[in-house]
Amino acid sequence: MDIKEIQLKDLDPEAFIKDQVASISEAVGDGLAVNALSGGVDSSVVTLLGHRALGERLKTYFIENGLMREGEPQHIVDLFAEMGVKVEIVDAKDQFFGALKGVTDPEEKRDKGITNVFYKDVFGKLVKDCGANVLLQGTNYTDVEETLAGVKRQHNILEQLGIDTEAAYGYKVLEPIVQLRKPAVREVGKAVGLPEELFSRPPFPGPALAARVIGEVTPERTALVRAATTIVESELCDSGAFQYLAILHEDKVTGLRDGKRDFGHQIEVRCWESTDAVTGEPTDVPFTKLRTIADRIIAEVSGVVSVTYNIAPKPPSCIEAV
Ligand code: XMP
Numbered sequence: 001m002d003i004k005e006i007q008l009k010d011l012d013p014e015a016f017i018k019d020q021v022a023s024i025s026e027a028v029g030d031g032l033a034v035n036a037l038s039g040g041v042d043s044s045v046v047t048l049l050g051h052r053a054l055g056e057r058l059k060t061y062f063i064e065n066g067l068m069r070e071g072e073p074q075h076i077v078d079l080f081a082e083m084g085v086k087v088e089i090v091d092a093k094d095q096f097f098g099a100l101k102g103v104t105d106p107e108e109k110r111d112k113g114i115t116n117v118f119y120k121d122v123f124g125k126l127v128k129d130c131g132a133n134v135l136l137q138g139t140n141y142t143d144v145e146e147t148l149a150g151v152k153r154q155h156n157i158l159e160q161l162g163i164d165t166e167a168a169y170g171y172k173v174l175e176p177i178v179q180l181r182k183p184a185v186r187e188v189g190k191a192v193g194l195p196e197e198l199f200s201r202p203p204f205p206g207p208a209l210a211a212r213v214i215g216e217v218t219p220e221r222t223a224l225v226r227a228a229t230t231i232v233e234s235e236l237c238d239s240g241a242f243q244y245l246a247i248l249h250e251d252k253v254t255g256l257r258d259g260k261r262d263f264g265h266q267i268e269v270r271c272w273e274s275t276d277a278v279t280g281e282p283t284d285v286p287f288t289k290l291r292t293i294a295d296r297i298i299a300e301v302s303g304v305v306s307v308t309y310n311i312a313p314k315p316p317s318c319i320e321a322v
Contacts, residue, residue, distance in 0.1 A: 001148060003160075005141050006179045013191035017049065020176040024136065027174055032132040034059045034123070037078035037087055038068075040204045041185055042138030042177060049087050049176050050136045050193045059130050060085060064120055065114075066093035067208035067222055070230045079198065092122045093219075098211065100217040104250070106322040107153055109217065114155045114207040119169050125173045137163075139175040140185055140279055150208030153316065155206040181276045202243045203277060203319075206246035211320040215250030225250050227301045228267045235293045236271055241283045244271040244295070247321040255305025267297050271309075272319055280314035 007017070019236070037047045037060050050058040058081070062305045065072050077087045096175045099121075100113040123135060147157040158165050158173060177185050182203060185243060190201030205211040212225050228246035236244040249266040269290070274280035294307035310317060 001144065002146060003141065003178055005181070006184060008181070008184045008187065009068055011180070011184045011187055013187050013277050014140045016180075016188055017052070019047050021053040023032060023164065024050055024174060024176060027172070028057065032057050032059065032130060033134040033174070034061065034127055034130060034132045034137055035136040036060075036118075036123070037076060037080065038204065038206065038208070039072055039079075039198070039201075040206075041189055041199060041201055042139075042140055043184065044194055045078065045189045045192060046136050046176055046184055046244050047085060047087075048083070048143050048184055048189075048194060051055055051219070052192070054083070055157065058136070059126075059132065060087045061116065061126060062089045063209060064089050064093060065096040065117065065118075066219060067096065067210050067217070069209070069233075070205070070226055079195065083193065083195075088121065090126065091118070095121050096210075097217070097219055100214060104215050109210060109253050110207055111144050111153055112155045113174075113217065114210060118155065119158070119165070123171070123199075124169050126180040127169075132171065134172045134173050134174055136176065139184075141179060141181050144178060145278075180280075183223040183275060202241075205210065205320050205322070211322045212245055212247045214321055219249055224265060224301055225267075228269075228297050228304070231296045231300060232269055232271075232293060235289065235296070239271060239283060240272040242272045242277070243319055244269075245320070246270075246282075253306050257305065262305055264267070264303045265301075266303065266308065267304050268308045268310055268321070269297075270319070272314070274314070274319070277319055280317075280319055282309075282311045282313065285309070 036045045073089050080087045095117050099117045103113050124287050129135050143154040144160050149153045186199050209225050210217045213221050225248040232246045247268040252263050255264045271281050271283040272280040297307050
């Protein structure tokens with residue numbers, strides 16, 4: 001890889017911030033830049049670096065793709081408002097669900113359903129409309145590494161795959177944190193002034209809940225995994241785990257409800273111990289906690305008859321299902 005990793009032990013967060021702010025200022029010049037904030041650690045750090053460099057000349061958008069967690073868009077907008085950063089919500093639900101319609105292959109979902117709509121349709125238009133020439137994004141070292149290794153196509157890898165973003169989408173892409181892995185990104189987040197709720201958040205994937213719906217991603221199927229995610233997050237937020245999530249399976253299974261046969265959905269729960277998402281071990285969640293999660297999902301998420309817990313490590317499993 002051409003990119004040189006800055007390991008956590010070698011990171012001087014203040015010097016890093018200073019360097020990146022200077023690079024962003026230089027690259028954007030007197031122009032404008034845009035960035036997408038998802039509320040994850042990476043995009044939150046990039047938003048603050050960009051605002052430090054450009055102030056009002058950075059336009060920050062929250063793309064409501066219909067795949068976010070419950071209440072997430074407004075919560076993130078409110079948190080950034082407290083830091084003096086204005087974030088505009090862009091409703092792109094129909095564009096994303098339109099592109100995801102009928103798509104079941106995982107890589108096609110990431111490529112056609114997420115990457116293409118995000119960079120070409122949504123950002124192509126936003127960048128053009130506001131007259132910006134640069135997109136800032138929070139690609140990190142692991143994203144590039146996994147994509148180049150052929151593990152999976154991370155939604156945000158472009159230039160490293162030979163995509164000329166200026167020719168393909170009409171703007172340049174800057175990646176201020178591409179030399180860092182997650183623990184180092186968190187340190188920079190802390191130093192640049194993010195609240196702890198943001199810099200210590202569990203990771204959340206760029207393709208959002210689409211990475212957790214096996215098979216076709218429809219608004220209805222996304223709503224099921226969203227409801228299960230709310231329960232899993234509320235039950236495991238004190239676990240100290242690296243990441244915890246719910247997955248909706250494609251196959252339905254036979255169950256029994258109110259004395260009658262029920263053919264219903266399967267939700268898989270995952271909870272990971274990891275430092276950088278490169279490898280992971282399933283957390284030893286107490287069985288009583290797993291039962292509480294299962295009972296709540298069955299009672300609160302309509303049509304679910306099966307709840308399982310993934311006990312395979314990464315590799316060969318992955319953190320996300322898609
Ligand atoms: P996997 O599923 O590859 O995930 O074991 C490793 C870490 O990366 C997150 N993830 C993504 N993050 N864009 C992202 O920004 C993506 O396309 C993407 N896919 C997975 C995942 O949540 C985990 O933390």
